[in-house]
Amino acid sequence: xxxxxxxxxxxxxxxxxxxxxxxxxxxxxxxxxxxxxxxxxxxxxxxxxxxxxxxxxxxxxxxxxxxxxxxxxxxxxxxxxxxxxxxxxxxxxxxxxxxxxxxxxxxxxxxxxxxxxxxxxxxxxxxxxxxxxxxxxxxxxxxxxxxxxxxxxxxxxxxxxxxxxxxxxxxxxxxxxxxxxxxxxxxxxxxxxxxxxxxxxxxxxxxxxxxxxxxxxxxxxxxxxxxxxxxxxxxxxxxxxxxxxxxxxxxxxxxxxxxxxxxxxxxxxxxxxxxxxxxxxxxxxxxxxxxxxxxxxxxxxxxxxxxxxxxxxxxxxxxxxxxxxxxxxxxxxxxxxxxxxxxxxxxxxxxxxxxxxxxxxxxxxxxxxx
Amino acid sequence: xxxxxxxxxxxxxxxxxxxxxxxxxxxxxxxxxxxxxxxxxxxxxxxxxxxxxxxxxxxxxxxxxxxxxxxxxxxxxxxxxxxxxxxxxxxxxxxxxxxxxxxxxxxxxxxxxxxxxxxxxxxxxxxxxxxxxxxxxxxxxxxxxxxxxxxxxxxxxxxxxxxxxxxxxxxxxxxxxxxxxxxxxxxxxxxxxxxxxxxxxxxxxxxxxxxxxxxxxxxxxxxxxxxxxxxxxxxxxxxxxxxxxxxxxxxxxxxxxxxxxxxxxxxxxxxxxxxxxxxxxxxxxxxxxxxxxxxxxxxxxxxxxxxxxxxxxxxxxxxxxxxxxxxxxxxxxxxxxxxxxxxxxxxxxxxxxxxxxxxxxxxxxxxxxxxxxxxxxxxxxxxxxxxxxxxxxxxxxxxxxxxxxxxxxxxxxxxxxxxxxxxxxxxxxxxxxxxxxxxxxxxxxxxxxxxxxxxxxxxxxxxxxxxxxxxxxxxxxxxxxxxxxxxxxxxxxxxxxxxxxxxxxxxxxxxxxxxxxxxxxxxxxxxxxxxxxxxxxxxxxxxxxxxxxxxxxxxxxxxxxxxxxxxxxxxxxxxxxxxxxxxxxxxxxxxxxxxxxxxxxxxxxxxxxxx
Numbered sequence: 001x002x003x004x005x006x007x008x009x010x011x012x013x014x015x016x017x018x019x020x021x022x023x024x025x026x027x028x029x030x031x032x033x034x035x036x037x038x039x040x041x042x043x044x045x046x047x048x049x050x051x052x053x054x055x056x057x058x059x060x061x062x063x064x065x066x067x068x069x070x071x072x073x074x075x076x077x078x079x080x081x082x083x084x085x086x087x088x089x090x091x092x093x094x095x096x097x098x099x100x101x102x103x104x105x106x107x108x109x110x111x112x113x114x115x116x117x118x119x120x121x122x123x124x125x126x127x128x129x130x131x132x133x134x135x136x137x138x139x140x141x142x143x144x145x146x147x148x149x150x151x152x153x154x155x156x157x158x159x160x161x162x163x164x165x166x167x168x169x170x171x172x173x174x175x176x177x178x179x180x181x182x183x184x185x186x187x188x189x190x191x192x193x194x195x196x197x198x199x200x201x202x203x204x205x206x207x208x209x210x211x212x213x214x215x216x217x218x219x220x221x222x223x224x225x226x227x228x229x230x231x232x233x234x235x236x237x238x239x240x241x242x243x244x245x246x247x248x249x250x251x252x253x254x255x256x257x258x259x260x261x262x263x264x265x266x267x268x269x270x271x272x273x274x275x276x277x278x279x280x281x282x283x284x285x286x287x288x289x290x291x292x293x294x295x296x297x298x299x300x301x302x303x304x305x306x307x308x309x310x311x312x313x314x315x316x317x318x319x320x321x322x323x324x325x326x327x328x329x330x331x332x333x334x335x336x337x338x339x340x341x342x343x344x345x346x347x348x349x350x351x352x353x354x355x356x357x358x359x360x361x362x363x364x365x366x367x368x369x370x
Numbered sequence: 371x372x373x374x375x376x377x378x379x380x381x382x383x384x385x386x387x388x389x390x391x392x393x394x395x396x397x398x399x400x401x402x403x404x405x406x407x408x409x410x411x412x413x414x415x416x417x418x419x420x421x422x423x424x425x426x427x428x429x430x431x432x433x434x435x436x437x438x439x440x441x442x443x444x445x446x447x448x449x450x451x452x453x454x455x456x457x458x459x460x461x462x463x464x465x466x467x468x469x470x471x472x473x474x475x476x477x478x479x480x481x482x483x484x485x486x487x488x489x490x491x492x493x494x495x496x497x498x499x500x501x502x503x504x505x506x507x508x509x510x511x512x513x514x515x516x517x518x519x520x521x522x523x524x525x526x527x528x529x530x531x532x533x534x535x536x537x538x539x540x541x542x543x544x545x546x547x548x549x550x551x552x553x554x555x556x557x558x559x560x561x562x563x564x565x566x567x568x569x570x571x572x573x574x575x576x577x578x579x580x581x582x583x584x585x586x587x588x589x590x591x592x593x594x595x596x597x598x599x600x601x602x603x604x605x606x607x608x609x610x611x612x613x614x615x616x617x618x619x620x621x622x623x624x625x626x627x628x629x630x631x632x633x634x635x636x637x638x639x640x641x642x643x644x645x646x647x648x649x650x651x652x653x654x655x656x657x658x659x660x661x662x663x664x665x666x667x668x669x670x671x672x673x674x675x676x677x678x679x680x681x682x683x684x685x686x687x688x689x690x691x692x693x694x695x696x697x698x699x700x701x702x703x704x705x706x707x708x709x710x711x712x713x714x715x716x717x718x719x720x721x722x723x724x725x726x727x728x729x730x731x732x733x734x735x736x737x738x739x740x741x742x743x744x745x746x747x748x749x750x751x752x753x754x755x756x757x758x759x760x761x762x763x764x765x766x767x768x769x770x771x772x773x774x775x776x777x778x779x780x781x782x783x784x785x786x787x788x789x790x791x792x793x794x795x796x797x798x799x800x801x802x803x804x805x806x807x808x809x810x811x812x813x814x815x816x817x818x819x820x821x822x823x824x825x826x827x828x829x830x831x832x833x834x835x836x837x838x839x840x841x842x843x844x845x846x847x848x849x850x851x852x853x854x855x856x857x858x859x860x861x862x863x864x865x866x867x868x869x870x871x872x873x874x875x876x877x878x879x880x881x882x883x884x885x886x887x888x889x890x891x892x893x894x895x896x897x898x899x900x901x902x903x904x905x906x907x908x909x910x911x912x913x914x915x916x917x918x919x920x921x922x923x924x925x926x927x928x929x930x931x932x933x934x935x936x937x938x939x940x941x942x943x944x945x946x947x948x949x950x951x952x953x954x955x956x957x958x959x960x961x962x963x964x965x966x967x968x969x970x971x972x973x974x975x976x977x978x979x980x981x
Contacts, residue, residue, distance in 0.1 A: 015934065190930040190931050214924070214926040214927075215926070218926040221926070238928060239930045254932050254935055254937070255932075262935055267935075268934060269935075275937065275938050277936070306941065309941060310937060310941055313937075313944060341903070358928065359925055359928060360902055360926070361928040362929060362944070363902055363928075365944065366951060369948070
């Protein structure tokens with residue numbers, strides 16, 4: 001469920017999200033219009049997939065889902081449950097910004113059936129948060145984690161960003177230690193990517209901020225692996241660490257090529273080898289659904305070769321690695337060189353990346369694929 | 371057209387002339403205007419710059435292949451025939467210019483009234499004076515706001531030896547003064563003289579390959595007559611063919627029964643390669659051959675060599691085919707297959723000069739859709755060993771090992787015209803390039819002609835760009851071969867991961883070898899992207915390492931996030947990166963971008979946005 005609202009747009013963000021000022025007062029761009037349209041798309045989805053099995057994961061992301069009142073978020077979840085049903089152990093996650101929730105808000109979510117909270121901590125350093133345009137103070141994060149535990153979330157995850165301009169390895173170490181000290185069940189650590197067209201890219205372009213240093217990011221990643229493993233987490237995917245049993249089902253669904261329907265403006269879906277994505281603007285999205293038509297903007301049907309490439313691309317990022325039988329003969333012949341370079345190991349009919357290989361995963365995949 | 375017919379035109383009413391001008395000084399525009407005024411081309415069908423045929427020429431605004439147009443003109447009710455021979459305007463084609471000049475009795479010296487004379491124009495003017503041509507000096511673009519006709523009239527008068535008031539002033543763009551200029555050509559340029567009864571002799575001043583007709587040979591008849599269905603003989607190449615067609619260009623081909631004394635036209639013999647119909651050769655009758663040719667023939671002589679390799683090794687046959695095809699139209703192009711350890715199978719290609727090289731490369735890429743790597747161009751060295759054996763080195767990687775007695779390198783006489791403000795800068799550049807100053811003359815108060823003897827190797831790569839950038843574009847350059855000299859030269863090798871890369875080897879002066887090695891290693895460090903392992907770069911003379919750098923191993927190459935399930939974006943990105951990888955050349959285990967093979971030698975003065 002993509003909720004396309006944010007209080008401010010962070011300088012590094014290129015996601016499909018809008019501030020109130022950007023949306024203005026035009027009809028079709030209000031929260032109410034969004035909620036109505038999202039429900040209409042849920043109806044559309046349930047009609048399109050009458051035989052869909054109960055869902056085992058629902059993820060509210062954005063944007064900032066917690067920009068919606070807690071009752072509305074809870075109401076959306078109820079609609080999903082009504083249309084599709086949930087498995088007994090379903091994972092129901094929402095992303096949240098530390099400043100956008102309080103104890104009462106979290107209680108409402110848990111009462112409605114939310115099981116997992118993914119909190120945008122990003123950093124424990126005020127200076128780093130400022131470069132990222134994040135509005136919360138570092139102290140807010142322990143408070144929210146505490147509330148989340150009290151409210152009864154089954155799983156709490158912290159999102160971190162490393163390698164942003166001006167951030168030092170010591171800054172990152174402090175953030176890692178702070179995060180681990182809060183004993184989350186799951187940690188996502190993303191290297192900052194400067195996306196073209198963002199305000200951050202412009203600031204770097206003008207020389208106001210230094211650019212990204214890949215070597216520093218590599219050091220950060222290595223440190224994260226070291227600290228998190230020592231604290232009992234393991235990397236089940238390149239950017240995600242979890243305590244045993246707390247791996248995110250939603251995350252795995254992406255990497256394992258499972259089926260999902262993305263609801264909301266600009267949301268991406270994948271069902272049975274077809275990928276499609278919705279129109280991006282909330283107003284266009286609402287208008288399409290109000291007119292009774294599909295909000296899909298375009299789609300692609302994956303052929304056998306696309307699917308195979310995607311499997312290599314996605315599954316190699318996972319800890320269990322890629323089954324060797326996905327690879328062609330010529331690709332398999334390249335494995336010994338990767339192993340000799342210390343980038344991968346092959347055992348039990350699977351190819352797994354080493355720590356160094358994870359850092360060079362894209363290069364490994366390029367070298368491996370025909 | 372009530373004009374005199376080809377083959378039946380008395381030489382007395384013929385005027386053969388060419389236009390000597392620098393690029394952009396308006397030669398093509400003036401030619402267009404003349405075509406219009408003489409009624410050869412009407413205004414509507416007037417394609418701007420009618421005479422420049424090929425796309426590349428149009429884009430670069432230069433003329434590579436000369437042509438001849440026959441134009442009728444009347445003065446005081448009398449008929450005249452004007453043959454305008456278009457000359458190439460670049461330093462690489464001096465020989466072709468000289469042959470075009472040899473086909474004329476007069477030359478229009480066309481100078482931009484805002485810029486004054488340029489080095490190549492001056493060189494061509496000297497050629498025209500040597501060939502005893504009647505010079506008609508003309509200032510063009512007099513309507514431009516920046517024009518200084520009086521100043522440049524003085525300069526030209528000084529060069530040509532006339533009065534400033536004798537210099538015509540025209541605007542080719544508006545047509546002002548062009549009609550008077552045509553009248554003046556009739557009045558002033560001598561008519562051709564020849565013996566109509568003698569065995570025919572005609573000078574080939576151009577030959578062009580046409581897909582449908584085969585080779586079209588442009589000639590100027592000096593004696594006798596060349597007829598339709600006649601067996602002709604090329605006196606230097608000894609090739610004999612029957613003329614399937616003779617005619618004149620006006621501006622489309624017009625068939626004729628014959629071409630007589632003084633006439634300019636074309637002949638077609640069905641020959642498929644321009645090499646069989648060479649510029650400068652003399653055409654005569656096979657049945658009634660002339661005793662002596664017209665003289666001045668010189669086989670094309672490549673001055674610069676470079677390796678051309680397909681990026682994708684599988685394209686080698688296509689490259690061969692493309693070169694074969696190009697050679698049909700370019701007698702100066704020579705090539706032979708070569709193998710490079712780094713680049714695989716390709717060709718070592720000889721060119722007349724740098725422009726020629728660029729044109730060839732562009733045409734190959736454009737017309738045959740090939741992705742090519744071109745190695746750094748080099749000149750031809752003659753290496754004499756202590757045991758007296760001699761090696762001709764056209765590729766630095768073939769530089770002989772062992773005891774070398776002497777190395778000879780080609781030198782050129784360079785003429786540089788520059789505003790006086792830049793004399794110091796220009797001299798500094800020439801000295802840095804091992805130049806030997808030969809003299810300096812003031813063309814006017816604020817412009818000088820500086821003459822240097824320079825090793826060709828020193829100007830082959832980026833001298834012209836350096837000259838232009840140091841003089842804010844004001845200096846111009848011309849050069850001519852001037853034999854060879856003995857120099858202290860060494861081969862500098864570049865090693866990646868300890869392995870020499872033949873395509874990076876270069877022959878440089880001993881004194882510059884160290885600086886060169888250091889600069890080259892630094893440059894390659896910038897140009898070669900980081901790999902998954904450390905890549906040491908070394909520069910070495912023989913087994914002696916003179917510089918080293920290292921490309922640190924790439925440690926991170928992974929996108930952390932998955933863009934909210936947008937897997938399509940991820941896959942497209944991978945496809946794009948894989949495409950990028952294909953444009954890299956694998957040298958051992960190292961991926962080297964194609965630009966590295968040429969850009970590595972740039973001194974930094976080369977303008978990057980040249981194209």
